[in-house]
Amino acid sequence: MATTTTTGKGLEGIVAANSGICWIDGEAGVLAYRGIDIHELAQKSTFEETTYLLWNGKLPTASEQAIFDRALAASRLIDPRIVEMLRSFPSTATPMEILRTAVSALSFYDPDEHDNTHDANVRKSYRLTSQIAMIVAIYDRLRKGKEIVEADPSLSHAANFLWMLNGEKPSETATKTLDIALILHADHELTASTFAARVIAATLSDIHSAVTGAIGALKGPLHGGANEGVMRLLFAIEKAGVDPVVYVKDMLARKEKIMGFGHRVYKTEDPRATHLRKMSEQLSKDAGLEKYYDWSRAIELYIKQDKGLNANVDFYSASTYTMLGIDVDLFTPIFAISRIAGWAAHVIEQLDDNRLIRPRADYIGPAYPNPWVPVEERE
């Protein structure tokens, strides 16, 4: 294979696509969508505006934003057969299996299913963005034996999700916190789920296939599952009633992995962690329930000092989501509720200048030709 380039495992440091969506400078700790720093977006933008930016490459004017918001709110209609399907799923299935299956089924009812043009994929992206959030909320209500809450088109994306999840209008703080979390998670360049989405889309398959595959990748504990692991650690510390640093030291002595630290790309603090730490601290104080934040902070300082590892996006999202009253097994689905913005942007970008993504393997098996031998001669 003289024409192939051998790489490290996991395509580390290999450029797999040209992309104008997300800029990451891992050395400097910079994350930017369409060149705009994530800190500016977290402070000044909304999830809807950020999604417009990711899809269109520029910030919307007031009228563009109004059209976009209306289209997103108008897509808060889910086929009743999807709801029936959700009712039929067993209570033992996990939310990410449910979401993967339901999103795959959304294509059955999408009016643009057989249209893979740019404009059709934008329309499908509105629906996917609205409906992934709805599926998560509806399924959580169903499994708790509660009535489904109808979508409210007058609410923002974040507020509507909390409304459909909890059946009460969310506070401004809760809405703002979730909105910022959605902005922070909306894209991260060729992370595994986004890369899976592009590999699938590049066969000219449909965006539902790409997003279904991306949800499957996000389900993995090395990707979307990490903040669940962080929260389970905090709960374990609570149950054990011991000092969090002592607990973590014991885990490390047993060679157990502490979730929420380090990142393949960032060598400094993950810029998203900065905001999530701040929100976790604020929510703790507001609620008078400071233990999860305090323990997180103690663990963060210890791991930084002992291992030189920085907290990543997952570390403080755990306590933040818990203080918003969200169940631990919904953390990864909430990641999907946000990342659909990035997945859609990447699928559309891939299709605008497509080429099949088909790498090679370095063959390490039995030498060719390895003869087929009759069964009686085999060992």
Add this chain to the structure above:
Amino acid sequence: MATTTTTGKGLEGIVAANSGICWIDGEAGVLAYRGIDIHELAQKSTFEETTYLLWNGKLPTASEQAIFDRALAASRLIDPRIVEMLRSFPSTATPMEILRTAVSALSFYDPDEHDNTHDANVRKSYRLTSQIAMIVAIYDRLRKGKEIVEADPSLSHAANFLWMLNGEKPSETATKTLDIALILHADHELTASTFAARVIAATLSDIHSAVTGAIGALKGPLHGGANEGVMRLLFAIEKAGVDPVVYVKDMLARKEKIMGFGHRVYKTEDPRATHLRKMSEQLSKDAGLEKYYDWSRAIELYIKQDKGLNANVDFYSASTYTMLGIDVDLFTPIFAISRIAGWAAHVIEQLDDNRLIRPRADYIGPAYPNPWVPVEERE
């Protein structure tokens, strides 16, 4: 990004994994599973033996094969809730959307769902291999208003599929033809669907996520959909009643793509095409229905002479499957029925020595820092 390697689009010529499963020499036109030439396997092996080879790296002894065959046949049990779900799907959904959704739902009922060890994934692979074929057959019966046919554990994998599809015991020729087609399609190194499966599995997500994503990739016309395109061409020629070469010349003059020719990897004849051409010819003669083969052959010779392109695996599988009485929209699902053998082998190999697959993008968007500007200042 000083540490990144810039590549051509589509990861062409980039090694993304070490793999001991499939050897392809594109220059020499060689395909081998575990070092054994595809021509030997097509002539001497069975799909079951080939699957054992792909999963275990060696040909089975008689007792190993017997155990394997029993495990595969014993997995021909599908949860009745999956069948109910298939009944609820709309008739407008395509078979690949159905298959993608149903395979995603299989995880709900898999007893090993929360076990991602090597042995558990082998057990899940038996079930996926048996049940993907069953889902395709059951769904085709349902959409035609026919009774579901119970699986017959005494039949081979290929024969059981034809039995469940058609409700009558298949001829030896039909069984053998499908069995060889399944062997030929069982693996092809890091093709887009297999690569998608490995990207998803490498997050430590479950094999159902990986296979669901792979089905989504296979659905794309640049991957699994090509033989459907070939058959639609042959039907269009039939309907137009014109000479096939004239028809194809007209298409080329209109810059339309003729499906089933050329391959990213093979520079010679696709070694799988050799067998499918032979089977197509034989079935044509047996059935006294030679037109599809004759037209295919005429088109093949013309494209070879005019464009220098060789027929690939998809070109003769079209007429072969049609002569087996299989509907055109089941061609890609049948590809999945075979390729699950390779997907499973690759997922298990990936997990045996895992690393997250996370490449980088070359950023071509607005320069950083691109300031966020207030809405009233935007254009």
